[in-house]
Amino acid sequence: MAVQPEGTPCWADAMFSDVEAAKSFYGDVVGWTFGEASSEFGNYTQAYANGKAAAAVVPPMPGQEGMSQWCLYFASADVAATAGRIRENGGEILMEPMAVGDFGSMCLARDPGGVVFGLWQAGTHEGFETEPTESGAFCWAEVFTREPEKSDTFFAAVFGYRQQQMEDDAIDFRLYSLGKDTTVLGRMKMTDDFPPEVPPYINVYFSVPDCDDAVAKATKIGAVLRFGPMSTPFGRFAALSDPQGANFSVIDTSTTEGEMPGLSDVS
Template sequence: MAAQTEGSPCWADGTFGDLEGAKRFYGELLGWTFGASMPEYGEYTQAHVDGKAVAALSPPAPGQDAPNAWCLYLASPDAAATAAKIRANGGEVLVEPMQVGDFGTMVLATDPGGTAFGVWQSGSHKGFEAQTVPGAYTWAEVWTREAEKADHFFAAVFGYGVKHLDDDAVDFSLYDLGADPVLGRMKMGAEFPPQVPAHMNVYFAVADCDAAVEKAKSLGAELSFGPMTIPFGRFATLTDPQGAVFSLFDPTTTEGEMPKVTQAP
């Protein structure tokens, strides 16, 4: 597999205080199987669908009080150069470019509104081996209260084109790399309690959103929003038993006309 285009979502991993609990939950919900944990990399554990790597789970680093959360990584040909652009455009680098064996180089950062994300310069680990199939990554959105700052930041750092949804009911942008959108941006309004931080909302594909939501609830998740059908598919947003936000998405169930978009100036 070749390295992905700069700015493309290329990997997702979750940090969980109860690693075995996270493996049980996502394994049962999404049909994941797991490779052997890697003690030399903090028990990092890859998840697979039909033998293909789709995500990873790990506990927080010793002494680190990290929240239980999902992290999306965006591809970069030069992690150090991307870290410099992050700083130059008002973001914060939390973890400086760090070589991870021969797998690649990672950066952890936040945008000016506090949304955490990762950067991945691939070595032997190119990223997702499967996408969009049930159980695999399919989409992600920046959920932020600083919408204009996010649009400027991600465009400046990763070269995205930015298009705004023509919808008075929601402030939503699409980020693209010249063709189809690769990432969304949702402005968090008053409906989001103040204690809900800016975050990257990661979507996993499922064959039946409603059935998957019921299964997630039976496994201890809480439904935050949906299920709802839009022209792109049917989705729902949940909080897993350890407090991590994620979404489920069925692209085969659609409703309504595709929305109009306007190119950002």
């Protein structure tokens, strides 16, 4: 897959204190297989869907032990320049831009509302090799934040996203797009349904052929069902926390129900 335009979600990984347990869990639930751990890069282990690079798992670095969480990376043509825009717009750099061998360069950051994300400037590793609808592929992601105005202003300034608000009084949901037609990310305001100890985060969705089957497998081996399964115009999905606490969703995009919601242009 070619290098993606700046601001496109291009990779996802997660730190797990028990990498072997994570490999077993995601292998069962989304069907991944795994490559060899790269000792040169902290035992970074790539996951594959049908032989294509889909994500990665890695043990935590010293001092970073804690609750596991998925990290979504956005494509950047120049991570140092993008990091500069992050700082200029009230964000925080958590890990300064650094080269990862000849694979590419990365950076970790946090938006003004507390949402952690990464940047990836592709070298030999261009990111996801999967298409969103393939089984086991990254399909979609949403910024969950208690301060939507901060995230909306920040991400538009850093990546130039066009924004559309969903016309629904029940939820505060917005779509971020590159250009006129390429929707790349959602943004959801966290309600009081989220316990105060749950920090803002980006929720990643992985494609599965059958949402209910994936949920049954996941909960049988220790996952916690947070929401769903629910059929929508976009697919049938469910939100889960894996046995080590990382939040993610599964979605079957072939099972849809209802009409697409109305959207209002914001910017």
